[in-house]
Amino acid sequence: MTIATFDDLLNAARAQQQPQRLLFVFAAVELPDDATADQRASFERGQGGALVPQMCVDKAPDELATFADLVAEAALFGKPWGMVFAAAMSGAPGKALTSADADQPLERMIESIKQGQIAAFIPFDPQGQAVNLG
Secondary structure, eight states: OOOOBHHHHHHHHHHOSSOEEEEEEEEEEEOOTTOOHHHHHHHHTTOOOEEEEEEEEEEOGGGOSSHHHHHHHHHTTTOOOSEEEEEEEEOBTTBOOOHHHHHHHHHHHHHHHHTTOOTTSEEEOTTSBBOOOO
16 A cells, blocks of 8 residues: 555554554754755755654554644644654554553654664655655
8 A cells, every 4th residue: 555645544554454553753854053055055945954853652543533633732742843754563463552562662763763764664744745755
């Protein structure tokens, strides 16, 4: 299944046989202090920059009806973000995962994003559209 929107992600998670836990890391896109003039120019055109994790949350698919729900919850923290990275965890038959189960995977996600290792995640823009960062 191709995931082009946040709704696609929710539908895919709900369709799985095993219970799912969705992991989200919200990141700001910033220009590093030591950026070159070329990097600054690219950043002004909406390209490049560094991903800086701002906050994270985990949810069961049935805890979110829409992307707007997730955005509204993120707004409560008052931190600006430009992209949200998503991943999923599978539970065991009849055993849903809890937020405690998601703590370590979320921490690993944050560290991976800081290191630029994002291939395992689906990035979404602030409108809920999947983004190709390749």
